Amino acid sequence: MRFLITTVVAYLVYLLLTIGSGTVFLWSTAELIIGAVFAVVVGALLRNRFIGKDLRMLNPRRWFTFLVYLFPFFFAMAKANIDVAYRVITGRINPAIVKINPKLKNDLSLTILANSITLTPGTLSVDVDQKTNELYVHWINIDPKVLKDMPRDYHPICDSFPDWARRIAE
Amino acid sequence: MDALNTVSYVFIGIGLFFNFIGAFGLHRFPDMYTRLHAATKCTTFGSIFLIMAVIVQSAGIWAIEGTLSQSVMCIHSVLALVALMVTNATGAHAIARAAHRSGEKPARAVVDDLESKAND
Numbered sequence: 001m002r003f004l005i006t007t008v009v010a011y012l013v014y015l016l017l018t019i020g021s022g023t024v025f026l027w028s029t030a031e032l033i034i035g036a037v038f039a040v041v042v043g044a045l046l047r048n049r050f051i052g053k054d055l056r057m058l059n060p061r062r063w064f065t066f067l068v069y070l071f072p073f074f075f076a077m078a079k080a081n082i083d084v085a086y087r088v089i090t091g092r093i094n095p096a097i098v099k100i101n102p103k104l105k106n107d108l109s110l111t112i113l114a115n116s117i118t119l120t121p122g123t124l125s126v127d128v129d130q131k132t133n134e135l136y137v138h139w140i141n142i143d144p145k146v147l148k149d150m151p152r153d154y155h156p157i158c159d160s161f162p163d164w165a166r167r168i169a170e
Numbered sequence: 171m172d173a174l175n176t177v178s179y180v181f182i183g184i185g186l187f188f189n190f191i192g193a194f195g196l197h198r199f200p201d202m203y204t205r206l207h208a209a210t211k212c213t214t215f216g217s218i219f220l221i222m223a224v225i226v227q228s229a230g231i232w233a234i235e236g237t238l239s240q241s242v243m244c245i246h247s248v249l250a251l252v253a254l255m256v257t258n259a260t261g262a263h264a265i266a267r268a269a270h271r272s273g274e275k276p277a278r279a280v281v282d283d284l285e286s287k288a289n290d
Binding site for chain 1: 191194195208255262
């Protein structure tokens with residue numbers, strides 16, 4: 001099963017990279033055959049590395065959720081850039097490093113969240129506590145309300161992104 | 171073709187603006203972390219628009235004239251875009267973490283929760 005999935009993914013990537021090489025649909029015969037051979041080799045070598053312990057990312061609903069997620073993400077990213085541009089020009093900053101606990105359970109969802117935090121409004125993920133899955137976030141212009149209580153509220157930092165990450169990868 | 175060129179020029183304009191802001195921020199901000207903000211967010215966003223201009227051009231020529239070789243440009247640019255978004259954020263995280271571990275303090279910081287965490 002793992003071998004099959006890895007081979008199919010490798011073959012798809014190869015086909016994607018060689019689109020437009022010939023006349024069988026969009027590919028040349030040579031590319032189709034060579035691609036299949038290499039995909040089988042890659043599948044045989046990497047079947048235990050490419051896929052982890054469980055196969056839950058095979059569910060197409062998760063991929064669909066991921067594609068839907070790109071829209072609010074892109075919007076937040078545009079906002080972040082205008083915000084940073086404003087701070088570059090005016091120089092008004094008030095930075096801090098805060099600890100948040102988004103209550104995510106596995107590595108993939110945490111990776112998605114950390115990357116989203118880095119690319120969205122005024123925040124940059126600095127470090128992660130792998131035992132408790134807590135993130136340390138550098139915040140360029142801190143909201144004083146967050147400083148009052150110790151389990152920091154993550155909503156001003158990343159809004160509903162933890163929920164999206166949970167839906168995609170848990 | 172004219173509409174295609176116009177869209178490409180607009181994208182290139184936006185991309186150049188944000189890349190410029192990113193480079194400017196690198197000189198203007200006081201410390202490593204705030205500089206990373208400018209360096210990652212603005213350059214990623216700017217480069218996305220620059221790549222989108224390439225995609226619009228090549229996809230347009232591919233669709234209108236049926237030039238098969240343009241499809242290579244189009245699809246490879248899309249892959250470059252995905253790789254850029256993933257690696258830029260990850261790289262920034264790695265740099266920030268290394269900086270904090272080597273004792274670089276955030277300038278003008280209000281709180282630093284990471285201070286108390288022991289390095290494992």
